Each structure stands twice: as structure tokens, then as C-alpha cells.
Amino acid sequence: MITAAIPGGNIQLFGISGNRIELDVELRDTTTDWFYWSFKAEFPRPGRYEFYFVKPNRIGPRGPAYSLDGGRSWRWLGENTDGRSFVFDYDGSAPEVLFCMGMAYLERDFDAFRREFSGNALLQVETLCRSRQGRAVEIATIREGAPEFTLLLTSRHHAGEMMATYVLEGMLRYALIHEEFRRSIGITAVPFVDKDGVENGDQGKNRAPHDHARDYEGESIYPEVAAIRELFLQLRPAAVMDLHCPWLRGGCNEWIYVVGSEKPERELQMTRFGRILETETPPCCPYHERDNVRFGTLWNTAENYTGGWTIRHFAENYPFVKGAFSMEIPFANAREVTLDRAAALELGAAFCRAMARYLKEEAK
Numbered sequence: 001m002i003t004a005a006i007p008g009g010n011i012q013l014f015g016i017s018g019n020r021i022e023l024d025v026e027l028r029d030t031t032t033d034w035f036y037w038s039f040k041a042e043f044p045r046p047g048r049y050e051f052y053f054v055k056p057n058r059i060g061p062r063g064p065a066y067s068l069d070g071g072r073s074w075r076w077l078g079e080n081t082d083g084r085s086f087v088f089d090y091d092g093s094a095p096e097v098l099f100c101m102g103m104a105y106l107e108r109d110f111d112a113f114r115r116e117f118s119g120n121a122l123l124q125v126e127t128l129c130r131s132r133q134g135r136a137v138e139i140a141t142i143r144e145g146a147p148e149f150t151l152l153l154t155s156r157h158h159a160g161e162m163m164a165t166y167v168l169e170g171m172l173r174y175a176l177i178h179e180e181f182r183r184s185i186g187i188t189a190v191p192f193v194d195k196d197g198v199e200n201g202d203q204g205k206n207r208a209p210h211d212h213a214r215d216y217e218g219e220s221i222y223p224e225v226a227a228i229r230e231l232f233l234q235l236r237p238a239a240v241m242d243l244h245c246p247w248l249r250g251g252c253n254e255w256i257y258v259v260g261s262e263k264p265e266r267e268l269q270m271t272r273f274g275r276i277l278e279t280e281t282p283p284c285c286p287y288h289e290r291d292n293v294r295f296g297t298l299w300n301t302a303e304n305y306t307g308g309w310t311i312r313h314f315a316e317n318y319p320f321v322k323g324a325f326s327m328e329i330p331f332a333n334a335r336e337v338t339l340d341r342a343a344a345l346e347l348g349a350a351f352c353r354a355m356a357r358y359l360k361e362e363a364k
């Protein structure tokens, strides 16, 4: 049995013959082809099962991620070269198996993090606003005393980009256990900007008429973005970090990088931040400043932003913002290593260390 009736679920079943299952993503209001999918499988008996996607570009370089414990932990199935099929050997030990194109991160995962720190008054989680479907959109604050700087942190402007939220959690964890960091920087974070899309299992990318990430110009159509704009004006953050994942596989999609601005002085800030970050990332999540995608290169052109401003474009208009960085974190491979939950949390810690050094330098 194959079902998308799980949090974050998304799949279309085309047919099952013997142990071969044909399926594809369910494109919701996404205007372009995209690759997010997630489903639950129950197998009738142990054996080898073949999953085949009827369209290409559905599976990343490390294969699908799978979970035997209802989504609490995930593993990569293993190297995948064709991008559209995988084989799973079911040994009968788990009653059901979750499969996803990445290591799913949903509300239940953020709740688990909150529970872990429930005795710690430094972590405050409130409701930023209600989504269109009435869900509570979380806002997490870690602030002690009167820190010199405020960092506004966001992920899931694109619902399917789950790896970004592990990094966001890694940043919150770092702030919770490092007093010196907290004395310098207070963090305000929105882990799921497109909360409905995350829980419903939408791709979230290139929604009609535009997606959450392009909703920062003119009147915002999404309540979450309108609330974040208001929050931004109250906070007047020294830095904004917007966490994303790139496309599925190959080239820059297997690098950690920052997206360059069309404003030269802003792109210089990215370069200065990148030089610091390069010295802070451990071997499990390598980053190189030279990997940054400067404006006018690869996909980063004016054409890409005709749908509207991102939070970075919006924030760059305010001189009190000393750095507005759009970070791209691959779903699976980062250069020579493969990311997982532990590596993504480490990357979050590195982002914090780099940001603390960067803001201190910029304030000189």
C-alpha cells in the first residue's frame, strides 16, 4: 500500500504490477516541473521492490531518504545515478516505511526540538500569525539581556526545502548553548514560512501567481510574508539569513553557497561573510567562498526575480542591515561529502560562529 496521507505527503500512484511500483510527484499549484515527493509504504511481504518514477529528475544523488520509525530518523538509501528509480529490499522488520526525496523536516521535528529544550526559558516559541488554512506559524526567539545585534532567520519560503530547516535548528541549538554568542546576537527565527505547504506536502516552488519567496514586493499576498515584513520593521535586524535548498542534483546543486546581490556593495558583504564562513565550516559540511553564485552567473540573473522581491531584496533596502544572505544548502551532497541531520546541525553552528565574527567586523 502506497499513501500520501501523511504529514508532508505527496505522491501519485500510477500502477503496481508484482513488486514494481510506478509513481510520480503530485504537482500542486506549481507552474513548473518540480521534484518534491514523500509517501508511506506498507509491504505485503519481505522482498525486493522496485520504484519507478514516470518522469525524470525525481531522485537526488544519494537516492531517496527512508525512515523506519515514522519519520523520527532518516537515512539515505544510497547512490542514485538515473534520478528516477530505486530498489528497496524490505526485510519485514518495520510495519511501514516512509520514503521522501530528502530527509523530511516537519512541524513534528520542530516540536521534538522544542520538547528537548522545554526546561530552557531562553527558547521562546510563539505564533507569528495564522496561515491561510489556520495553522499556527511558529516564531522562535532566543534573546538574553540586550545583545548588540539581531539576526532574523527564515526557512521554507519554499515548502519542500527541508534541509534548510535542519540548519536553522542547528543555529538555534548553538545559540542556546553558547552564552557568549547570545550576548552578541539575539535570534528571531521563522522555521516554516510556508507552513501550509510544508504540512500539506506541496513543492511550494514557483507557485502561481508567485511563491512565498517572491512575495516581498508591493502588497504581500501571503499572511506569513506580511507578518514577517512587519516583524522586520520592528526588529530592525543587523542581519537576515534566508535558508534554501537548490535544485535536485549536479553542479552548484551539490555545493553550499550564498546567492549574490545585484547591488555591488551588498555582494561585497557576501564575499566578506563567505571568507569568514569558509574558515568556520568543519569537514562534514564544507563550504568555499569561491562557490558563491554571483549575480549574473548560473541561474542568478534578473530574469529569475521577475516574479517579485525575495526577503533579501527587501532587507537590502535598509541601511541598518549589514548583511542579507540567501543561503543554499544542498539536499544531499555538499562537494565531497553527503549531508545528513548531524552535518546540517553542524553547518548551523558554523553559520552562527561566522555571523558573530562578521557582524563584529562590520561594526568596526
Ligand SMILES: [Zn+2]
Residues within 6 Å of the ligand: 157, 158, 161, 213, 244, 245
Ligand atoms: Zn528556495
